[in-house]
Amino acid sequence: MNGSAEEQELKDRLSLIEKMIAEGRRTTESWGWTFVLWGVAYYVAIVWSMFGKSMVAWPVTMVGASVLMGVLISRKRGRQPGTTIGRAMSAIWVGMGISMFTVLMALGMSGRYDLHVYVAIIGAMLGAANATSSMILKWWMQFGCAVVWWAAAVVACFTSETITGIAFLVAIFLCQIVFGAYGMISEARERKTGASHA
Numbered sequence: 124m125n126g127s128a129e130e131q132e133l134k135d136r137l138s139l140i141e142k143m144i145a146e147g148r149r150t151t152e153s154w155g156w157t158f159v160l161w162g163v164a165y166y167v168a169i170v171w172s173m174f175g176k177s178m179v180a181w182p183v184t185m186v187g188a189s190v191l192m193g194v195l196i197s198r199k200r201g202r203q204p205g206t207t208i209g210r211a212m213s214a215i216w217v218g219m220g221i222s223m224f225t226v227l228m229a230l231g232m233s234g235r236y237d238l239h240v241y242v243a244i245i246g247a248m249l250g251a252a253n254a255t256s257s258m259i260l261k262w263w264m265q266f267g268c269a270v271v272w273w274a275a276a277v278v279a280c281f282t283s284e285t286i287t288g289i290a291f292l293v294a295i296f297l298c299q300i301v302f303g304a305y306g307m308i309s310e311a312r313e314r315k316t317g318a319s320h321a
Contacts, residue, residue: 154212155306157192162299164188169292181231185224212256219252239279242291246276249298264305268298 164184172180226244230236250272257265275294279287 153306153310155303155308155310156195158299158303158306160188160192160303162295162303165295165299166292178231182228189220189224208259211259215252215255219248223248238284238287238291242279242287243276245291246272246274246279246294249294250276253298265302268302271298 164187168181168184171177171184223245227241230240230244250269253265253272254269257263257269271294275290278290282290
């Protein structure tokens with residue numbers, strides 16, 4: 124009888140872990156808009172810096188996107204309770220964002236800006252953040268985003284500036300816009316299904 128109780132406790136723990144992972148994935152889906160926001164912000168900064176020939180395009184766009192995201196998060200935060208996995212995901216992405224902003228801002232200010240280095244850094248950091256999130260959430264679609272970002276980082280190290288730029292634009296589209304839209308659609312579908320079952 125003791126073995127049966129231990130087996131049931133183990134099953135309950137595994138069930139709880141699976142529920143936490145599923146909740147973490149749903150939470151990440153609910154943040155799909157942030158992927159889209161940052162994808163659009165990257166495109167705005169790229170277009171502004173290319174056609175406006177402005178040195179402030181990237182810093183202004185990134186700070187503006189950060190402020191907008193902060194405002195939207197503060198409005199959203201009161202509606203959803205925090206979870207351990209949610210805090211872990213937040214820590215991964217905030218840490219990556221601060222690291223990327225610090226390194227890229229320093230490179231830009233030092234005059235050592237180079238598209239190859241820039242895309243390699245962004246690809247490696249976003250690849251790591253997506254991979255870490257996907258491994259915690261057991262969400263292989265997000266791991267696919269990590270692979271795309273890593274591929275862009277490798278391409279940046281071995282190809283021309285034109286191909287590097289194309290790889291960066293493709294990675295932004297697939298890993299920010301498409302993945303973010305997928306998360307937003309999944310969340311809306313989940314809400315609709317939940318509302319119809321209520």
